[in-house]
Amino acid sequence: MSRHWLPLAGFALLALLLGIGLTLNPREVPSPLVGKPAPAFRLPTLAEPDRRFGPEELRGRAWLLNVWASWCAPCLEEHPIIESLARSGVPVYGLNYKDRREAALAWLQKHGNPYVLSVVDDNGRVGIDYGVYGTPETYLIDRDGVIRFKHVGPLTPRVVERTLLPLLRSLGAS
């Protein structure tokens, strides 16, 4: 009698595994950069092209690096969340990714500028250093300059409340 249950048990196991598979997101790529020092860069700022900015200037405080572009529709979608984070005192810096300066400035003018400042990654090289593969992306960098968290795609209230804010609190920001 037990051999008749074997195929059923096999089917149940397969169904369970496939069911778990359905809950996973195959597009999500775990970043190897979490826990590593944030890659260094020295890029012109969006507002003042003559001024250059690098992450080492923010040693000693936790901050967010948000990769955005004016051509990126999901960036507009998450924009209110970025603004509310900035309002609540979280230092948010922008990496303006493969954009045109005028378009980027116009976008900030129109939708509001939550960033302390944005740096210009014209050719996407810094993006590659940070493992960017889709805008928007958000990195949480701690006071020692180590990436503690990375989120790909628009930030959601759920991610902010469940992950980002608790992490920020534990890192002693804001």
Added chain:
Amino acid sequence: MTRDPRTAAHALARSGARPGVRSCSRIAGLCLVLAVVLAPGADARTPTGTGSTAPAERARSDRDPVSPGGTARPSAEDPALEARLVTVTRELRCLVCQNESIADSHAPLAVDMRNQIREQLRSGMSEREVIAFMVDRYGNFVRFRPPLTASTLALWFGPLLLLVGGLVALGVQLRRRAHRAEPPVPLHPDEAARLAALAADDTSGPVR
């Protein structure tokens, strides 16, 4: 009359029909195992996106990347470098359209990565160093051929294990069946008497 032959068929079925059904399901099982074993190997290195590329896009080949500004770069000046570029970029997954390699993809990120890798190769980095550079930034996911680590053991050896397991099960089953070549179960005396009665009935009945 119509009821009785059916009972006889039942009696016959009890002794004969089952092994046939069973071996059928065994063969189906083996086919499933083979399919599982062969599928990942066939899939892993196939850039699925190429088939769907628009002709106009395909005409603009990988060796001839067009920068966003629209100016074609003179990249065919060094065929050896371009050949190396192709071997490296075929190993790397485009993170935007995840089933295409960087060599095949027309996504802006893939174009950027190709340009960066071209510069790296030109500046003397080896293929291995370039792949390590990308793995540092995008993780092992960027490689089409995942390295052998503790977490990929099942990926590398699982199919082989399934094949061996299937073959062993098949062998055991075949051997067991060979031993089981016993005569069919004899009919119960009641059934035998009934069968005899039916046979006698048939010879004297209207059907002839």
